[in-house]
Amino acid sequence: MSKVLKIIGLVVLGVLLFMGSFKLLVRHIFNRQDCERFNIDNIELRTGINVPPISDCDCRVTDNTKLSTFKLDTSVVDIASYAEINGFDKSGELYEKSNETKNTSWHATLNDDSAELSFLITYK
Numbered sequence: 001m002s003k004v005l006k007i008i009g010l011v012v013l014g015v016l017l018f019m020g021s022f023k024l025l026v027r028h029i030f031n032r033q034d035c036e037r038f039n040i041d042n043i044e045l046r047t048g049i050n051v052p053p054i055s056d057c058d059c060r061v062t063d064n065t066k067l068s069t070f071k072l073d074t075s076v077v078d079i080a081s082y083a084e085i086n087g088f089d090k091s092g093e094l095y096e097k098s099n100e101t102k103n104t105s106w107h108a109t110l111n112d113d114s115a116e117l118s119f120l121i122t123y124k
Contacts, residue, residue: 035059046104052077064123072115079112
């Protein structure tokens, strides 16, 4: 009986350590404000917009503002359906979406002619 309790305890401890490690990784990604590592993951966590396959990326950070522009791989991504799935609104020649939370203010634009997806993120 005591062996079973030890095994169950070790399994529970292992699961808790795994969950805690995962939560710390997500927090680490969320708190990054650079373009070096986890750029796409940081944007997806803060905006809730999935970044599809890309062919090129340009990213610049100034103070608490990040501007990331992605060239979408149009051989894989259908721009109109992508915009609809991610809740973009058509505004002139661009699709746009924005939001503000206690941590972040962001504005995303999608140009269907150039297949460029841009994010302007202000970290609070």
